[in-house]
Amino acid sequence: MLSHRQLSFQPISERNKQEDRSLGSNDHSLTTRETEILQILTAGYSNARIADELCISLHTVKTHLYNAYKKIKAHGRLQAALWTISNL
Numbered sequence: 001m002l003s004h005r006q007l008s009f010q011p012i013s014e015r016n017k018q019e020d021r022s023l024g025s026n027d028h029s030l031t032t033r034e035t036e037i038l039q040i041l042t043a044g045y046s047n048a049r050i051a052d053e054l055c056i057s058l059h060t061v062k063t064h065l066y067n068a069y070k071k072i073k074a075h076g077r078l079q080a081a082l083w084t085i086s087n088l
Contacts, residue, residue: 004061034068037061042081 030038042051045066053057065080065085072087 028071030068030071031064034064035073037064038068038080038084039088041065041077042084 036054037050040053045053047058047061051061054061069075069080072080072083074083
């Protein structure tokens with residue numbers, strides 16, 4: 001049986017699982033959050049501003065960008081932005 005604490009956090013964890021689902025092989029298996037961060041990066045935002053916009057930590061932004069760069073084989077912000085414009 002689930003405690004009250006577990007029940008109160010269950011909807012949040014379920015939502016997070018849905019957000020982290022991959023978009024599919026056509027999008028290099030980027031998560032929804034990675035895609036969102038790449039799109040904001042393409043608008044010219046700094047990592048700190050992306051963190052502020054999404055209400056997440058700077059470290060989390062860097063982690064998502066690192067993972068996205070590996071998936072799309074980008075070596076920097078400009079390459080990632082150009083890939084995003086062409087593919088998303």
